[in-house]
Amino acid sequence: MSELNQHSLAALGELADEPVEQTGPMSNFVYVDISSIDRETKKITDPKPLTLSQAPSRAKQILRAGDVLVSMTRPNLNAVALVPEQLDGAIGSTGFHVLRSRWLHPEFLLRLVQSQRFVDEMSGLVQGALYPAVRPKDIAAFTFAFETPAQQTRIVAKLEELLSDLDAGVAELKAAQKKLAQYRQSLLKAAVEGALTAEWRQQHPPTEAGAQLLQRILTERRARWEAKQLAKFQQQGKTPPKDWQKKYPEPVQPDTTNLPELPQGWVWASVEQIASDERYSLSIGPFGSNLKVSDYRDAGVPLVFVRNIRSGNYGGEHTKYVTQEKAVALAAHSVAAGDVLVTKMGEPPGDADVYPDDQPPAVITADCIKIRCWPGLVKPEFLKAVINSHIGKRQIEPMTQGVAQKKVSLGRFISLAVPIPPADEQVLIVQKLIAADREAAEQLAAINLSLKQSTAQRQNILRAAFAGQLVPQDPNDEPASVLLARIRAERAVTPKPRGRKVKERN
Incomplete structure (x- = not known):
């Protein structure tokens, strides 16, 4: 005052x-x-x-x-x-x-x-x-x-001059923000369709094509299932029944309808096919009755929410936790470094991130999906890129259901088709994406800083305007105090x- x-x-x-x-x-x-x-x-x-x-x-x-x-x-x-x-x-x-x-x-x-x-x-x-x-x-x-009205007019004119220049600068910054987002989507498209590594691919024939890689993993998956079944029969003292192998639960095939043609050496696989055969490698967050707000603590095993996946930020002062005992009870929803996390609700659903190496084991909450990839088949960072790209978004959109808020069920999500390049090409794609992300993040941070400074500058200008410091008074004007007294x-x-x-x- x-x-x-x-x-x-x-x-x-x-x-x-x-x-x-x-x-x-x-x-x-x-x-x-x-x-x-x-x-x-x-x-x-x-x-x-x-x-x-x-x-x-x-x-x-x-x-x-x-x-x-x-x-x-x-x-x-x-x-x-x-x-x-x-x-x-x-x-x-x-x-x-x-x-x-x-x-x-x-x-x-x-x-x-x-x-x-x-x-x-x-x-x-x-x-x-x-x-x-x-x-x-x-x-x-x-x-x-x-x-006085005359002074107000002069103040408005000066504000228009100063703030118009500021607005023009802000518009340019926001246009740069938009271009960065468009660049990111263009890069993802090139990465998951093979254009990003097209030249490299011509000079480096794969030692194991994507189809061979997938088939090897599927064969290994089945062999491990059969070994577990035989061990179970032996433990129970039973002779394996006739045709017991036919009970093998084949992972769902990908639906590649209306999806682009893949480069030579790549193959389509479903999310279920690329997931690890570990228990709970594919899961959603616990239902409300299993995890309530009353279970939250200020320390313990951290919880992962949709907001964490969208922002890519984990931990910090706003993190909620559950006790170690509660985390054991929620083991089906546990998260470890390298797991791919996906939002199953939102506008729209389907934002993906990889749980980082520098965070402790955690538990996902409702509205989250966890995918633990089969080692050596697909890199988590590549799967994240696919889900966040047009290929993932195009498939997730028709999967959504619900009136109040769109959501995608795990039963539908496991059929999502994922392009699988050879392993060495995946490594190169991920390296290129990480480098581009780092550069884009630096640019975005600079833009955000400039926007923050613009907001502060706007308030400085307004503060000066209404403190009588922006435009000098005209001595020929009637004093504002006299006019105000007359109005009163x-x-x-x-x-x-x-x-x-x-x-x-x-």
């Missing part, structure tokens, strides 16, 4: 015009609610044309061009916007506090409610846990250094308009 001019200190409420009409729509209308606002650009980007019969109960406020809308819900997200000319007469949600004042330039007001001081003060006044919000009187009580005197003798009460529609 020390930065503010105490002589011209005003509250938003004392400069507001008459209450906003709350009659709601009388015919088909355009509706503006909180979801209509782009929080990044602070603009109304998604107004919704509705019929009168579709009017939500919150569709009450008649908006005028120049109104500034401030979302009262979750003020920390700062969903604010200026009503443009083309939306004059639109209907606004009662979730907005509408700021309208003949004494405040609309753009000046819009920038004021974007300032960090406004966001911080409103965030400190929220009430409610499930639906945190501020009240209209909280917004109306926000104080700031009042400026005028309002003191003018009866306060009363809002029109309207009966709710049934």
